[in-house]
Amino acid sequence: MASSPNPTINIGTRQSALAQIQARAVEASLKAAHPDYNYKICPVLATGDKDKVTPLQQLSQGENAKSLWTGELETMLENKELNLIVHCLKDMPTQLPDHLTLGAILEREDPRDALIISPRLPKETTLATLPPDATIGTSSVRRAAQLRRLYPSFKFADLRGNIGTRLGKLDAEDSPFSAIILAAAGLKRIGWEDRISQYLSSENGGMLYAVGQGALAIEIRKDDEQMRHILSKIQCERTTRACSAERALLRALEGGCSVPIGVETSWRGGTGVATGVQPAKNYDKDGKAVEEEGHLDEQDLFIKTIVVSVDGKESVEYETSRNVKNVEEAETLGRDVADVLKERGAAAILDKISKEKMWDAKKKLEAASSVK
Numbered sequence: 001m002a003s004s005p006n007p008t009i010n011i012g013t014r015q016s017a018l019a020q021i022q023a024r025a026v027e028a029s030l031k032a033a034h035p036d037y038n039y040k041i042c043p044v045l046a047t048g049d050k051d052k053v054t055p056l057q058q059l060s061q062g063e064n065a066k067s068l069w070t071g072e073l074e075t076m077l078e079n080k081e082l083n084l085i086v087h088c089l090k091d092m093p094t095q096l097p098d099h100l101t102l103g104a105i106l107e108r109e110d111p112r113d114a115l116i117i118s119p120r121l122p123k124e125t126t127l128a129t130l131p132p133d134a135t136i137g138t139s140s141v142r143r144a145a146q147l148r149r150l151y152p153s154f155k156f157a158d159l160r161g162n163i164g165t166r167l168g169k170l171d172a173e174d175s176p177f178s179a180i181i182l183a184a185a186g187l188k189r190i191g192w193e194d195r196i197s198q199y200l201s202s203e204n205g206g207m208l209y210a211v212g213q214g215a216l217a218i219e220i221r222k223d224d225e226q227m228r229h230i231l232s233k234i235q236c237e238r239t240t241r242a243c244s245a246e247r248a249l250l251r252a253l254e255g256g257c258s259v260p261i262g263v264e265t266s267w268r269g270g271t272g273v274a275t276g277v278q279p280a281k282n283y284d285k286d287g288k289a290v291e292e293e294g295h296l297d298e299q300d301l302f303i304k305t306i307v308v309s310v311d312g313k314e315s316v317e318y319e320t321s322r323n324v325k326n327v328e329e330a331e332t333l334g335r336d337v338a339d340v341l342k343e344r345g346a347a348a349i350l351d352k353i354s355k356e357k358m359w360d361a362k363k364k365l366e367a368a369s370s371v372k
């Protein structure tokens with residue numbers, strides 16, 4: 001690639017509107033950092049996007065569990081048809097295929113979950129003011145479990161599809177949903193931030209977000225030193241360390257995306273909370289948020305965590321902070337947090353979930369063989 005005058009970097013992405021917006025944002029940062037290359041965005045249809053009927057939890061069981069959203073793209077990356085893939089970090093398994101790796105994690109958008117209210121209810125409605133028997137649309141075990149814990153009377157119904165589809169189902173006249181939960185990051189990137197009625201966080205009840213939520217990640221071939229070097233200019237050190245801690249925690253708890261674990265990470269030094277991971281907590285005279293400067297190595301990484309049983313009846317919480325100077329230290333923090341959580345009861349909660357999953361899989365097998 002280096003020898004040709006205008007080499008082209010092929011950027012792989014899923015086909016959804018949001019995925020393509022994200023790919024274009026990465027292309028723009030790369031263009032700014034490396035104007036001498038040509039860039040081409042290559043949208044690819046993923047298995048998970050083709051099948052919109054099977055409940056996610058079932059789709060994500062078994063052998064192909066981890067390649068549902070990324071399988072086709074990863075094959076193309078391995079075949080060198082692509083130079084990199086843009087992903088939502090949240091969608092990436094903690095174990096990647098042998099020859100592939102994360103080449104960069106980019107600056108995090110707002111990582112919080114957001115409450116979107118049905119147009120039949122007042123826009124100012126919050127979790128606390130929803131009718132007690134409200135039906136919430138979400139296919140996320142993590143979101144449902146945390147909400148069941150906080151609001152045991154809510155009902156939950158599966159809601160799949162890309163952001164536009166989900167909002168369409170919420171807004172439909174015969175919609176069963178009073179509200180849905182979406183990641184604020186996706187809504188902001190696609191320009192529908194105005195639909196957000198409430199941001200959910202540890203500050204209003206204790207809804208924590210998914211590991212890696214709000215951050216974009218770039219997957220490359222492990223041996224592609226040149227791409228690693230190119231990406232080093234657009235990565236975000238703060239986000240990389242925070243998300244490395246989160247992912248090490250998830251890996252240690254041995255979870256896929258279906259484990260009800262929530263996290264909240266932030267950097268704190270001298271005077272306040274730094275951005276890049278969480279919205280700034282410092283404001284100037286005009287009420288504008290100010291980023292705290294200061295050297296990253298002198299700040300502490302704060303991490304709040306919760307593991308919840310699927311029915312929301314049992315939960316374990318833990319928070320701590322530590323000075324984290326690099327990715328290795330971040331991963332150690334994540335693993336240490338996992339140990340504490342396990343000791344305090346998360347192991348029992350997770351055991352029960354995996355036993356139930358095995359039971360479900362067994363029943364499905366039996367049902368399938370009795371049909372034949």
Ligand SMILES: NCc1[nH]cc(CCC(=O)O)c1CC(=O)O
Pocket residue numbers: 088089090091181182183184185186212213214215216
């Ligand atoms: N599971 C789908 C998914 N993967 C990443 C995001 C949001 C954007 C992000 O986290 O960067 C979403 C949608 C959602 O959870 O509302």
